[in-house]
Amino acid sequence: MSQIISVLNLNKKLSNSYEYDHNLVTIAIIFKNIGLIDFFKEDFYKISSEEMVKGYNLFSLEILDKNFKKYSDIYLLLQNLILKNKFSNQLEIDMVNYFYKIDLLMTKQ
Numbered sequence: 001m002s003q004i005i006s007v008l009n010l011n012k013k014l015s016n017s018y019e020y021d022h023n024l025v026t027i028a029i030i031f032k033n034i035g036l037i038d039f040f041k042e043d044f045y046k047i048s049s050e051e052m053v054k055g056y057n058l059f060s061l062e063i064l065d066k067n068f069k070k071y072s073d074i075y076l077l078l079q080n081l082i083l084k085n086k087f088s089n090q091l092e093i094d095m096v097n098y099f100y101k102i103d104l105l106m107t108k109q
Contacts, residue, residue: 003100003103003107004029004030006103006107007029007096007099007100007103008026008029008030010099010102010103011025011026011029011095011099020091020092020095021091021092024074024077024092025092025095025096025099027074027078028077028078028081028092028093028096029096029099031060031063031064031078031081031082032060032081032082032096032100034059034060034063034064060082061079061082061083064078064079064082077090077092077093080093081093081096081097
């Protein structure tokens, strides 16, 4: 949860300096790992990290399907983000991924 807040703050600070859809990036930041909420309700004592990523991504896609399918532009963006589609050419997806990378680098110090 603290990482989401940190990344949201980063988005807020940079949104005044650069042109991109701040609101769409905010939604994507919040929903990037939303499946973790449902995933941690499950029994995961003997799950590898690779299985964990697959697991919470599936939960994320399920949440996305239930709540955002009627909003095609947001749905497609979030789906590409969750599936880590490297061929998606959307600035907002790149922004979200870079914000998470920056946060990770800065918290390692």
